[in-house]
Amino acid sequence: MSSLDRAVDAAFDPLRGRPEVDRAAAVVSNLADYGLVWVVLAGLKARRRGPNRRRAVVALAAAGFSSLLVSRVVKQAVERQRPDDHLEATVRTPSSSSFPSGHTLAAFCTAFVLANSDAETVANVGFATAVAASRVHLRAHHPSDVLGGAAIGSVLGLGLRPLVNAVTPGAPGRRRGRQSATTGRRDGRTAKRGTAKSGSVRGQGMTADGVVLHVL
Secondary structure: OOHHHHHHHHHHHHHOOOHHHHHHHHHHHHHHHHHHHHHHHHHHHOOOOOHHHHHHHHHHHHHHHHHHHHHHHHHHHHOOOOOOOOOOOOOOOOOOOOOOOHHHHHHHHHHHHHOOOHHHHHHHHHHHHHHHHHHHHOOOOOHHHHHHHHHHHHHHHHHHHHHHHHOOOOOHHHHHHHHHHHHHHHHHHHHHHHHHHHHHHHHHHHHHHHHHHHHO
């Protein structure tokens, strides 16, 4: 373990062994297992036909497959051993290598891809952070495994989100983008008209001044 791993792990030690904290960590970890909470959230978004359903399905599929693929590739390349002393809890026993944390990687990736607004992004990332903390608390991963999973998942999710928006026309993300562009063009046209009017008024004023001077 690195000094960072030891320091973070020691910070969690006072919380370990407290039944309410251990249960909460197990619940959060189980909700993220196999993307359960994200499947439920996508199902709520897809309960009605239309662009929201299409985006929810595409976002969930893209985040799920890509995070699984990236996690497996990196795990096989690194092959890091997991912590020896797992906390006794009702969670699935991990069998893959330790780096990166697959739960954390998938949680952060899906948090960014599935969100339709800034508020949803904040809420999703908050839950993903709780997943990361639960994996450290349960000693299912070293802290650096979780940090690596969060970083990889965030980059992956932020990269996938514009692609998902591009293939789901009419979804909220696309509408916001088009509205912003339309507003920008409208503001530009308004500014040009205002400039033209100001120029016209100045021109009329100069003409009037010329007439007065001619009369004088």
